Structure formats: C-alpha cells, structure tokens
Amino acid sequence: MSVIEKMSSAALIELEDKYGAHNYHPLPVVLSRGEGVYVWDVEGKKYYDFLSAYSAVNQGHCHPRIVGAMVEQAQTLTLTSRAFYNDKLGLYEEYLTQYFGFDKVLPMNTGAEAVETALKICRKWAYEVKGIAQSQALIVVCEGNFHGRTTTIISFSNDENARKNFGPYTDGFIRIPYDSIEALEEVLQNHQNIAGFLVEPIQGEAGVYTPADDYMMRAKELCNQHNVLFIADEIQTGIARTGSLLAVCGNCSCEKQCERQATYATPDILILGKALSGGAYPVSAVLANNHIMNVIKPGQHGSTFGGNPVAAAVAMAALDVVSDEQLAQNARALGKLFRTKLNEYIQTSNIATLVRGRGLLNAIVINDTEDSETAWNICMALRDNGLLAKPTHGNIIRFAPPLVMNEEQLLDCVRIITETLKQFER
Secondary structure, X not given: OHHHHOOOHHHHHHHHHHHOOOOOOOOOOOEEEEEEOEEEEOOOOEEEEOOHHHHOOOOOEOOHHHHHHHHHHHOOOOOOOOOOOOOOHHHHHHHHHHHHOOOEEEEEOOXXXXXXXXXXXXXXXXXXXXXXXXXOOEEEEEOOOOOOOOHXXXXXXXXXXXXXXXXXXXXXXXXXXXXXXXXXXXXXXXXXXXXXXXXXXXXXXXXXXXXXXXXXXXXXXXXXXXXXXXXXXXXXXXXOOOOOOOHHHOOOOOOOOOOOHHHHOOOOEEEEOHHHHOOOOOOEEEEEOHHHHOOOOOOOOOOOOOOXXXXXXXXXXXXXXXXXXXXXXXXXHHHHHHHHHHHHHHOOOOOEEEEEEEOOEEEEEEOOOOOOOHHHHHHHHHHHOOEEOEEEOOOEEEEOOOOOOOHHHHHHHHHHHHHHHHOOOO
C-alpha cells in the first residue's frame, strides 16, 4: 500500500493503460479521496465533483451514515445468496416498496441488470397476462436512449460506437423519436403485439435531453389506453436528482418531497440504480405491482448478489439520507439558480449556446461540431481550475454535482465554469 500511495498520477494512468481494457476514455485525473461535494487527486489537489459518478453519488462522497451502515453490515453478514433467507432483505423490500409506492421489488446489482430484468418481466407479462403470442412481444424504445451496454440493450441503441461489431443483435424492439407523442401514438395504433414502452424521463447520456413537461404524462396515458406497460428507467434521473424523488413527476411544484412523486406519470415498472446506494455499493432494483411482478416464479430470474445484506443495509441508509436531508428540495432550488446564472452568461457568450436540464442534472451545449475537441478541452481547463466534468456527444458538457451541495459552493462552481468558458470565447 505504501508503494501505491507514493505513485504519481502519470504512473497510475500508465498502469491502467497497460493492464486494463481500453473500454473508457477518462479525464486524466487520478482520484484518491472524496468527501461530500469534493474529491482529491493523488497529489492532493482538491476539486468540485460535477459528475457524481453519473449521478450515483447524489448523497455526496463517503456519506458517514451510508458508510457506517455498510461497515456495520459487512462485519456481520455479507452474502448468503438467495438459497437462504437473510435478516435484512425483507426489511429492505418493505422499506423500498413503501418508499416508492409499489407492491413488490426484484433486487439486482447494476443498472444494466435492472433494465434486463424489467424487459424480461414485461415480456413474461405480455405472454401470460396480455395474451400476446409466444415470441411475438415487442417493446418500444426511444432514439438516443442509453440503458446500458449488454448485448440486448445495445440491440436497440442507435449509438454505433456501442453497437458496431457486437452483433448479431436481439430482435423485438421498435425505436421511435424521443419526446414525440405523435410517434408513440402511431406505433401503438399500428402494432398489436406491443408489450411495453421503455423510456428515460430525461436522456442523460444524450446530453441531458429534457422532453416537454407533459411528455411523460401523455405517454403514460397512451400506454394505459393500449394496455402497454409504461417502463421508466430512472437509474440516472431518480433519487432526487431532478428536484423530485422521481423525474417522471415532471416539474413538481410542491414544497416538500412527496411520498409518491410518480403520481404524475406512475410507471407500471420502475427501474432504479446508481444513487439507490449513494455510490457506496452496486445496488439496483425493479419495482412493480402484484399483477405484473407475480409473473416471475422461482428459478426464472435471479442473481447471486442481488438482495444481499450489505446492499439492503446500504440502500436503506442512502434513502434515509435523501429524505432526512431534503435532497430533492435542495436539487430543485440549486438547479434553478444554476440555470439562471448560466443563462445570464450565455446571453453574451460565443462559446456556449444553451443550458438545459432539471434539478441538478444539467448540460451546456458548446458552439462547435460534435467531432470537435472543444468540449473536451474546456473540461480539461475546468479540471485545472478545480472542477471535474465530462463531455457527452462531443459538444455537450454534463453537470451533475452531489445533491448535498450548498448555495455558496454552487455559486463558486458557477464562477469557475464561467471564468473557464471565457478562456474559450472567440
């Protein structure tokens, strides 16, 4: 350990490059510690984290309540598999279903696993409840989607970087334009075998593409009319990130966190991950009511680690933090402030053309082509100035700080961002 601690950022990057698969292109900064909204590199430089591990660290780095729950459980019992009961899973399942207002939960580990789980549940429901002929069920998805990188998920992606040379692909999906009620209505009217509609309330990977305020509600209404399951992927947008417990709530105007934000467009199947554990442990979940979830019987789906005692303890602590520290309300207030301040700057900017988002999930569009390096270079300059962010889709920079950030810290970050952008003004 003493040898590793003395290694430089450059040396540690070289180790990853030599021994690790090149499946990521990280910003060249090597982090060794995190606390709240801050992270430190191995040389001791301090940064604001404005990515939050793609919204997994909503509760802030190393939140003491979450870490405490993890350590305490890890010292008692870590894993039994589902071959036996454990004394944490039932408590967690009760807690989670009541927290989000569903009858049942199927616990998994990663976001992609949860999406795959939701797809399987949807198809089984289609055959056993809706009465679609075997192997004929179709699921509607949106262009620009990002639900993970398993073989099935990339089969309905239009990101060629994720798809190319990984075929043959899985059939059974219809892709339509995002944020188009007309496209959804047309496909539902013209296809009798549709089982579900899988959608992100905000497309994060696509550049924080935020749909019309009534899109989720109208999509849910159409699904109800056609007996199609409305499947909300809230892996990145859920757990208070957008200013409400779930993003499908839309522009929630309530002053306190609702017990059931999803009443705006209640999903038939809800997919959660990332911040479900506060970034401390891989935890994901699929929630649905009995008439849907009860199609799953023993031996038909599972996971060795899904629902393990550590995951259960961590997730309950993480959700307690969201409620007790009013993180949804904080995200809502600070998000409005962030967009207001950035919009003031953009009025006179030649380098940034647009800021968009909801809560503390936001992005700025850089005035350059998607294949340019301008957004990357801006992120490098932000790093040098003490703030970490990453580009997406070439010319878009996503900003998603931990939700424990306060107003003073946010305004300091706005200062860093605007002063950095000024370096690139033409």
